[in-house]
Amino acid sequence: AHIGVGISGQEGMQAVLSxxxxxxxxxxLQRLLLVHGRWSYLRMCKFLRYFFYKNFTFTFVHFWFAFFxxxxxxxxxxxxxxxxxxxxxxxxxxxxxxxxxxxxxDVWSFQQPQLYVPGQLNLYFSKKAFFKCALHSCYxxxxxxxxxxxxxxxxxxxxxxxxxxxQSFALLTQTCLLFAVTIQLCLEMSYWTAVNTFFxxxxxxxxxxxxxxxxxxxxxxxxxxxxxxxxxxRNSLNQPNIWLTILLTSILCVLPVVTYxxxxxxxxPTINDKIxxxxxxxxxxxxxxxxRTRIRRTSSRRSGYAFSHAQGYGDLVTSGRFLRRPALSxxxxxxxAGRTTTGFSPMGRSAGYSPTGRPQNAKVSDVEVTSLQMxxxxxxxxx
Amino acid sequence: xxxxKPGPLARRPDNSAFKQQRLPAWSPMLTANTVLPFFYFMxxxxxxxxxxxxLTVQSTEELKLDYTEAGTCNLCFEKRKNVSNAAQPCICxxxxxxxxxxxxxxxxxxxxxxxxxxxxxxxxxxDDAQMVGRKNxxxxxxxxxxxxxxxxxxxxxxxxxxxxxxxxxxxxxLSYMASSGSVHVPLLRKGISWYxxxxxxxxxxxxxxxxxxxxxxxxxxxxxxxxxxxxLDPLDKNNNGFINDDLIVWMREAAFPNFKKLYGVLHRxxxxxVNGLPxxxxxxxxxxxxxxxxxxGRKEVVLTTLTWFGGQNHFxxxxxxxxSCLIQLIAILLTVFWFKFGKNGQNMEE
Numbered sequence: 001a002h003i004g005v006g007i008s009g010q011e012g013m014q015a016v017l018s019x020x021x022x023x024x025x026x027x028x029l030q031r032l033l034l035v036h037g038r039w040s041y042l043r044m045c046k047f048l049r050y051f052f053y054k055n056f057t058f059t060f061v062h063f064w065f066a067f068f069x070x071x072x073x074x075x076x077x078x079x080x081x082x083x084x085x086x087x088x089x090x091x092x093x094x095x096x097x098x099x100x101x102x103x104x105x106d107v108w109s110f111q112q113p114q115l116y117v118p119g120q121l122n123l124y125f126s127k128k129a130f131f132k133c134a135l136h137s138c139y140x141x142x143x144x145x146x147x148x149x150x151x152x153x154x155x156x157x158x159x160x161x162x163x164x165x166x167q168s169f170a171l172l173t174q175t176c177l178l179f180a181v182t183i184q185l186c187l188e189m190s191y192w193t194a195v196n197t198f199f200x201x202x203x204x205x206x207x208x209x210x211x212x213x214x215x216x217x218x219x220x221x222x223x224x225x226x227x228x229x230x231x232x233x234r235n236s237l238n239q240p241n242i243w244l245t246i247l248l249t250s251i252l253c254v255l256p257v258v259t260y261x262x263x264x265x266x267x268x269p270t271i272n273d274k275i276x277x278x279x280x281x282x283x284x285x286x287x288x289x290x291x292r293t294r295i296r297r298t299s300s301r302r303s304g305y306a307f308s309h310a311q312g313y314g315d316l317v318t319s320g321r322f323l324r325r326p327a328l329s330x331x332x333x334x335x336x337a338g339r340t341t342t343g344f345s346p347m348g349r350s351a352g353y354s355p356t357g358r359p360q361n362a363k364v365s366d367v368e369v370t371s372l373q374m375x376x377x378x379x380x381x382x383x
Numbered sequence: 384x385x386x387x388k389p390g391p392l393a394r395r396p397d398n399s400a401f402k403q404q405r406l407p408a409w410s411p412m413l414t415a416n417t418v419l420p421f422f423y424f425m426x427x428x429x430x431x432x433x434x435x436x437x438l439t440v441q442s443t444e445e446l447k448l449d450y451t452e453a454g455t456c457n458l459c460f461e462k463r464k465n466v467s468n469a470a471q472p473c474i475c476x477x478x479x480x481x482x483x484x485x486x487x488x489x490x491x492x493x494x495x496x497x498x499x500x501x502x503x504x505x506x507x508x509x510d511d512a513q514m515v516g517r518k519n520x521x522x523x524x525x526x527x528x529x530x531x532x533x534x535x536x537x538x539x540x541x542x543x544x545x546x547x548x549x550x551x552x553x554x555x556x557l558s559y560m561a562s563s564g565s566v567h568v569p570l571l572r573k574g575i576s577w578y579x580x581x582x583x584x585x586x587x588x589x590x591x592x593x594x595x596x597x598x599x600x601x602x603x604x605x606x607x608x609x610x611x612x613x614x615l616d617p618l619d620k621n622n623n624g625f626i627n628d629d630l631i632v633w634m635r636e637a638a639f640p641n642f643k644k645l646y647g648v649l650h651r652x653x654x655x656x657v658n659g660l661p662x663x664x665x666x667x668x669x670x671x672x673x674x675x676x677x678x679x680g681r682k683e684v685v686l687t688t689l690t691w692f693g694g695q696n697h698f699x700x701x702x703x704x705x706x707s708c709l710i711q712l713i714a715i716l717l718t719v720f721w722f723k724f725g726k727n728g729q730n731m732e733e
Contacts, residue, residue, distance in 0.1 A: 039404075068501070068638075068639050068640065069499060069501040069502060069503070070499045070501075070502050070640075072499075072501075072502045072503040072504065072505075073503055074501055074502065074503040074506065100404070100406065100408075102404065102408075102410075105405070106404070106405075114733070147702065149639070150698040150702070151696065151698050151699045151702070152638070153638070153639045153641065153642075154641075154643075154694065154695075154696050155693035155694045155696040156490070156492075156643075156645070156689065156693050156694050157693065158689060158690070158691045158692070158693060159689075160488070160490040160575075160645055160648060160689055161575065161576065161577055161645060162577070162632070162635055162637075162644065162645065163693065164637060164638055164639070164642055164643075165635045165636060165637055165638060166500070166501055166506065166636045166637065166638040167635070167636075168638075169638035169639075170638075190410055190411070190412075191408045191409075191410055192408050192409040192410070192411070193406040193407070193408040194406070194407075195406070196408075217579070217583050220515075220583065220584065221515070221583075224511035224512045224514075224515050224517075224584075225510070225511050225512055225525065225527075228511050230579055230583060230584050231577055231578075231579025231580060231583065231584065234579065235577050235578075235579065239693070240691060240692065241692055241693050241699070244432065244436070244699060244703075245699065248699065248702055248703060248706065251425060251429070251706060251710075252706060255422075255425070255710060255713070258413065258418060259713050259717065261413055262413050262415075262418045262717055262721075263717065263720060265413060265725065266415075266717075266720050266721050266724050266725030266730065267720060267724055267725070267730070268730075269725075269730055269731060271733070273731070274731045274732075274733055276410075276412055277412075277728055277731045278731075279410075280412060280414075281728070
């Protein structure tokens with residue numbers, strides 16, 4: 001089992017103390033699994049995949065550079081960038097995604113329990129998914145190294161001065177990397193709250209702010225050996241050459257991902273794609289989402305099953321008497337609308353309360369049975 | 384935190400949008416009417432960029448001359464194989480021909496093949512604090528410069544480190560073989576380094592009322608240098624010490640083993656170079672000092688005109704054109720797949 005759930009109640013709190021999650025009523029289990037559990041699985045898997053992707057990409061670029069620096073373990077990026085990459089530039093966006101992400105909202109999650117199946121089948125993060133992520137990183141790192149290399153190794157600035165130096169190349173590569181992983185994050189995120197957007201854009205802005213600060217004259221004069229990259233940002237980022245290279249790397253890193261995902265949505269959509277399509281359709285034509293009716297759980301007597309110290313309500317259930325519509329509502333002239341059921345009525349034979357604590361309403365105009373057949377249709381032959 | 388309400392619902396979490404995960408949000412999805420137009424648009428943009436850049440790059444002219452053993456330089460090449468000849472000068476000449484005139488500003492570079500300025504220990508072997516003019520670093524260079532921090536007599540080296548030690552010390556004189564004879568091609572040797580390098584990163588130690596040689600007293604030149612650092616440019620006394628342009632250009636390590644560094648810009652004040660370099664025969668007289676056979680390297684001279692885009696590098700324009708074709712192909716493929724399989728959500732039944 002993945003988690004242990006305890007129900008707190010009159011039998012005591014021992015289950016609560018030894019469980020991962022606890023609540024007071026069994027019906028909360030549905031929400032725990034279908035909404036929160038599912039979201040949690042989705043977020044964890046997205047987080048893991050993306051985190052591995054961004055760090056593998058970051059690291060594999062060094063592998064390619066090794067062929068060009070005599071295998072001397074020279075880093076491609078500025079040392080400060082390496083320090084701040086995981087700490088500042090990509091920390092908050094990932095955190096935002098793994099806190100806020102939802103593919104469908106809680107109402108839809110609740111009503112479409114088949115969305116839970118990918119979690120049971122371990123689809124989102126497995127050895128296969130990890131391997132695909134590593135392959136994707138390999139490709140991205142090749143693009144992120146070789147495009148700047150080919151574009152920069154034999155060219156100069158517009159005024160003739162150097163732009164193929166190590167520091168400019170480091171700045172170019174790290175900027176390309178950051179753009180590529182940020183756009184990849186934007187593709188992964190499916191729920192853009194204001195907080196998320198702020199984190200993503202803020203991190204990019206932070207990158208440029210910190211870079212320009214560290215490559216400024218003031219920092220260099222404070223400690224020359226700690227900030228040797230002085231002037232690099234000012235001298236290379238004003239070259240259109242550099243920005244065109246950044247654009248090309250971003251395009252080449254991102255478009256294959258978009259192609260792959262779009263193709264799969266068209267050819268073999270997952271359950272998530274199908275439900276999200278339905279969500280969009282429902283939003284476009286604002287019909288109320290099909291409401292699950294709880295009317296079929298008419299008999300509160302079923303709650304008596306658990307108590308084994310009494311004879312129980314077995315006779316009552318098998319006799320079917322509780323299914324009979326009370327005389328009062330029958331004479332009101334309502335027509336039998338097929339799957340209509342008995343509502344709660346004070347004259348009926350229910351024990352006087354309903355397990356959900358809510359009045360069981362009789363409005364049954366739009367009822368739909370889902371493929372999982374969670375709720376059995378009860379047709380009352382006696383009506 | 385609000386007041387704790389007594390009663391059965393006392394510990395309920397807030398019903399706020401943040402805590403109940405109902406924040407207003409945008410949920411994008413990859414639908415056909417966003418993805419397909421986007422692909423076509425990107426293909427168009429890449430095509431336009433590729434064509435524009437190709438036209439720009441085609442308007443540049445470039446000439447590379449490998450002079451390691453060209454012309455009379457093979458004699459110097461042999462001479463430099465013997466390290467005891469290092470102090471002896473060797474002058475050689477190489478000739479080349481320009482077919483099409485170089486219009487506009489012409490830039491003269493020296494290039495090295497297979498010289499790894501990006502080796503980690505090489506790049507660490509420098510002292511930026513010394514080269515920004517700090518007096519205590521002048522006499523006690525950083526330990527990163529070892530073994531190029533002190534000479535065999537224990538005198539500190541200025542500038543210390545392997546990068547400064549291996550400075551490129553060939554010099555060039557270009558001549559144009561006009562019909563009237565050989566005309567010297569004037570090259571401006573100032574302003575070849577970045578503004579921030581020349582004015583902030585590299586500064587001589589403050590002189591007060593001493594001369595530059597006096598400031599550097601108590602230090603020794605690097606082991607492979609023939610001249611001390613305060614005498615690098617006898618013609619321009621402001622170009623000596625750590626702010627020497629050639630030294631600054633060399634100290635900016637190249638990212639890759641095959642690189643070129645700016646040596647000079649054509650001085651276009653007088654005829655026949657007012658419009659650039661005319662077509663014809665040229666000869667370059669080289670003071671050949673830098674030995675390259677140790678690392679199986681080559682030396683070359685590059686003459687090029689430039690545009691706003693830089694030198695003659697065809698990669699980016701061609702890459703854009705290729706990318707545009709690929710994106711176009713993929714867009715067509717995706718349109719076909721969408722039309723056959725996914726149009727109007729026909730694949731979206733459960």
